[in-house]
Amino acid sequence: MFMIPVVLxxxxxxxxxxxxxxxxxxxFVGSRGQxxxxxxxxxLCGTCARTCPSQCLTVRRKEGLWEYEPFACVFCxxxxxxxxxxxxxxxxxWRPAVRERERVVLKVEVKSQESGVKSEK
Amino acid sequence: MTITAxxxxxxxxxxxxxxxxxxxxxxxxxTCVRADSAGAEMLYHFDRELSLSHLRLTVSGDEVPSICxxxxxxxxxxxEIQDHFGLCFSGLIPDYRRTLYLQGExxxxxxxxxxxxxxGQ
Amino acid sequence: xxxxxxxFGPQHPVLPEPLHLNLKIEDEIVISATPAFxxxxxxxxxxxxxxxxxxxxxxxxxxxxxxxxxxALTYCQGLEALMGVEPPPRARFLRVIWSELHRLHSHLLWLxxxxxxxxxxxxxxxxxxxxxxxxxxxxxxxxxxxxLSVNVIGGVRRDLDTGQTGWILSELAEVDKxxxxxxxxxxxxxxxxxxxxxxxxxxxxxxxxxxxxxxxLRSCGVAQDMRLLGYAAYCELDFAPVVxxxxxxxxxxxxRFAELGQSIDLIRQAIGKLPTGDxxxxxxxxxxxxxVARAEQPRGECLYYIKANGGKFLDRLRIRTPTFxxxxxxxxxxxxxxLADVPVVLLSIDPCxxxxxx
Numbered sequence: 314m315f316m317i318p319v320v321l322x323x324x325x326x327x328x329x330x331x332x333x334x335x336x337x338x339x340x341f342v343g344s345r346g347q348x349x350x351x352x353x354x355x356x357l358c359g360t361c362a363r364t365c366p367s368q369c370l371t372v373r374r375k376e377g378l379w380e381y382e383p384f385a386c387v388f389c390x391x392x393x394x395x396x397x398x399x400x401x402x403x404x405x406x407w408r409p410a411v412r413e414r415e416r417v418v419l420k421v422e423v424k425s426q427e428s429g430v431k432s433e434k
Numbered sequence: 435m436t437i438t439a440x441x442x443x444x445x446x447x448x449x450x451x452x453x454x455x456x457x458x459x460x461x462x463x464x465t466c467v468r469a470d471s472a473g474a475e476m477l478y479h480f481d482r483e484l485s486l487s488h489l490r491l492t493v494s495g496d497e498v499p500s501i502c503x504x505x506x507x508x509x510x511x512x513x514e515i516q517d518h519f520g521l522c523f524s525g526l527i528p529d530y531r532r533t534l535y536l537q538g539e540x541x542x543x544x545x546x547x548x549x550x551x552x553x554g555q
Numbered sequence: 556x557x558x559x560x561x562x563f564g565p566q567h568p569v570l571p572e573p574l575h576l577n578l579k580i581e582d583e584i585v586i587s588a589t590p591a592f593x594x595x596x597x598x599x600x601x602x603x604x605x606x607x608x609x610x611x612x613x614x615x616x617x618x619x620x621x622x623x624x625x626x627a628l629t630y631c632q633g634l635e636a637l638m639g640v641e642p643p644p645r646a647r648f649l650r651v652i653w654s655e656l657h658r659l660h661s662h663l664l665w666l667x668x669x670x671x672x673x674x675x676x677x678x679x680x681x682x683x684x685x686x687x688x689x690x691x692x693x694x695x696x697x698x699x700x701x702x703l704s705v706n707v708i709g710g711v712r713r714d715l716d717t718g719q720t721g722w723i724l725s726e727l728a729e730v731d732k733x734x735x736x737x738x739x740x741x742x743x744x745x746x747x748x749x750x751x752x753x754x755x756x757x758x759x760x761x762x763x764x765x766x767x768x769x770x771x772l773r774s775c776g777v778a779q780d781m782r783l784l785g786y787a788a789y790c791e792l793d794f795a796p797v798v799x800x801x802x803x804x805x806x807x808x809x810x811r812f813a814e815l816g817q818s819i820d821l822i823r824q825a826i827g828k829l830p831t832g833d834x835x836x837x838x839x840x841x842x843x844x845x846x847v848a849r850a851e852q853p854r855g856e857c858l859y860y861i862k863a864n865g866g867k868f869l870d871r872l873r874i875r876t877p878t879f880x881x882x883x884x885x886x887x888x889x890x891x892x893x894l895a896d897v898p899v900v901l902l903s904i905d906p907c908x909x910x911x912x913x
Contacts, residue, residue, distance in 0.1 A: 315740040320677050329684055341691070343713075345698035366606060366613035389613045389704040394712065403698075435637055435844035460779075461766040463875040465860045479847065479858065484784055486847060507766040507883035510590075511875075518600075528589060535596035535912060544601050 340405045345388045347404045350379055354400030355421045361392035361401060381417040383408055439477060439488035444499055447478075450489055451501045454480050459487065461505040466515045468545065474519055493521065500526040510534075518545040558586065561894070565594050569672045569898035572908035576885075576901070580894055588889040590882055596912040603872040608634065608842060608863065609708065611872065615859075616702050618874060619910040621661045622852040624653050624697075626874075627706040632786055633848030633861045634708050640838050644830045646710035647788040651825045652723075653697065653705055654787065654850075655818040659730070660689040661853035662811045662818070665905045666741065669808060672902045673750045678740055685733035688726050695719070710835025720826045727819050734815050741812055751804035755888040755900035758802055765884040768877050769855020770810045771904055775802035781851035792824045804903040811905075841865050852877050854905050876910035 323329075331338060340346060357379065359372040369385035370392060372378075393401045442450050455461075462479035469475045469492065476498065478489040491498075500523040502508040512523045513534040520532075520543030532538045559580050565573030573594035579587045602614050615630045616623040628650055635642060642650075663686035670678035690700045697703035697713055705711050715723070741747060757767070759775040772779050773796055780796035782789045797813040799806035843865035849858050855877030862870040881904045888900055 315744055316677050316681075319681060319736065323677075323681075341695035343696075343698055344694055345704075364610070366610035387613060387617075387702070388699065389702075390698060390712075391613065391704075435846060437845055437847060455764075458763070460763050462856075462858060463766075463873075463880070465871075465873045465875075467860075467862055467871045467873075477860065479860075481856075484779070484781070486849075488847075505764065505766065506886070507764070507880070510879060510883055530591075533593065534591075535593045544598060 340407070342405060344405050345390045345403050346406045347408045348381065348383070348386060348388070348393070349402055349404060350381070350419055351400040351402070352379070352419050352421045354398045355379060355419075356398055356400075357421050358397060360395050360397060364391050364395040366391060377421050379419045379421050381419075383417060384414055437477070437488055439490035441490050441492075444491060444493065447489070447491055447499050448501060448504065451478065451504050454487070454489075455504055458482060461501075461507055462486065464508065464511045464515065466519050466521070466545075468519075474521065476515075496520070496522050498523050500524060502526055517543065519543050520546050563897060563901075567898070569668075569902060570906075571668060572906065574901075574906060574908045576889075576897075578889070578894070578897065583893045583895070585889050585892055585894060585897065588886055590885060592908070592912055594912075595909050597909075599913045600872050600874060603869040605868070607867045608869050611869065612706060612708070613704060615872075615874065616704060618876065618913050619852075619907055620701060621664060621907060622657055622854065622857075622910075623702045624657045624705065625850055625852045625857065627704070628654060628787070629848050629850040629857055629859050630861070630872075631706045631708050632850065633846050633859050634842050635838075636848065637842040637844055637846050637861065637863060638708070638838060638840060640709050640836060642710045643833045643836060644788070645714075645832045646834045648825045648829050649711045649713075649715065649834065650706070650787040651789060651792065652715070652822050653693075653703060653711075655821045655825070656689055656693060657703075658853045659815060659818045659822075660686050660693070662815050663689065663734075665811060665853075665902075666737075666808070669899075669902055670741075670747075672898045673747065675744075675746065678737065681733075681737060685730055685737070688730050688733075692723055692726055696723070707835055709838040710833070712835070714834045715829075720829065724823065724826060727822060731816075731819055734812075734819075738812065742809065747808075748805065750896070750899055751808055751903075752801075754804045754892060754896050755903055756801070756803045757884060757888055761887060762802070762884065765887065766880050767855075767884050768880045769851065769853070770807055770814070771855065771881050771884065773797055774799045774806035774810045776800045779856075781849050781856045784849065786850060788825060788828075791828065792821055794821055804899055807903045841867065842869075854878055854907060854910075855880065874913055876907070876913070878904070878907045878911045882906070882911060 842863035860873040
């Protein structure tokens, strides 16, 4: 009985939901979205791979590869905070849905003077 | 830092638990921990007016007396320990026979590693 | 028809998560109920063997999809006590703010689901519409909607600026208005009363015997609330546990509804008293020893037992979640009621099966 005014009001007001894939909502500043790596800044130290709780990152120093498994990522942002050079960042947009499982592999060229970075045990 | 707990023998467990119930304690839970030597350690947690009291029982064999005759709520956690550690609680009602979470006798108890309780396979 | 056994769940319209009940019924009356589990057991406690103690923060958050922040909080507080770390005052107040936001959205979710269990669809939608504001606050302040991932050993990872605290307060005023508008329906509607009063009655003595926690215990006249332990900044805030006497579904509904107002009040107090300073302290070394940490989740007391040996991995991590403690009481609440009331009584304990099985 007490709901009738609310129900009537809702009946004649705008839809409270959004038609999602057509009109996505803008994310808030600071939302933890898609993870990206800036290959210019990356030094392949492997800190991100060591701190990642879901172990979705692999750093192959010898081959110069930085690999990321977006579907194993939990978007906690721990790697971003741990990154010593600030090459990792989270965009304020989510990864779009895809039909096939993806794996991000980035080729990183470490400049020789930076390659001797000490790695935390 | 260790928890201050009264050490008891399995023979006097039921009496000690009944005495705590008499005092109006709320049964919180049982924690089973792999012990260093062959065996497992059981910690019985009780709460009274927001302060916890503990009983510590060292189990050397496979058999532990069940306390669900005193606190009926213990059946769930005792069944869980049967699943995880492969111990056997005598007098447990209802006994799920290691099928609470797992597949019964077919699946090895996951918390019973190489350094697990005595009588390990 | 003597003793027909009806399987209830694991897939049932009223259950958001898979719980199976074997209901023995005679005519329409339940005689006995035996719960069965194992549909969402993930073995998260075992993960402590292969994830180091810092990575476990993100793992324990995933024990529950609703009270994730408080799981991480309990775990971090346990480790902080073990390692002798004192989180800075600002971090303690921020933890309270996020904890209470979690309690708000969990209770709103539950009230919605409870309305849905009674077939009250419009109330369900309306409550979830209110809840959406809380989710927005979570996302804007912590980065994620549910799994906030703000806790770290020694403090928190995110800070709130004055703009954000002001915005939270104005959003909370809207939430408060939304909740108050629903209050009359939830507490005084004829249908709601008919479906909940006198159903699934539990006495205070029974609740203590069956080890019930949280709103289950408080609805039977036992004023037990782990927040009274004074963890985080609760020792500096003013509140008293919400207690009801009847112990039926309606009393549990009243407790949770009153706790919505209490949570809003606590957030306002915490924002008002928010001290300035650091949000975390650096933590060195590894934990050693054993400890029991407790905190109040929306569903009740949550207990963590942590045993560490000074290594990278914990020796044992045991999580006793509130639903795990509340489920045994179902075996005395269900017998004697009609089959049609089982969904309402079952939902009144606010079951979280992922929590229970971990």
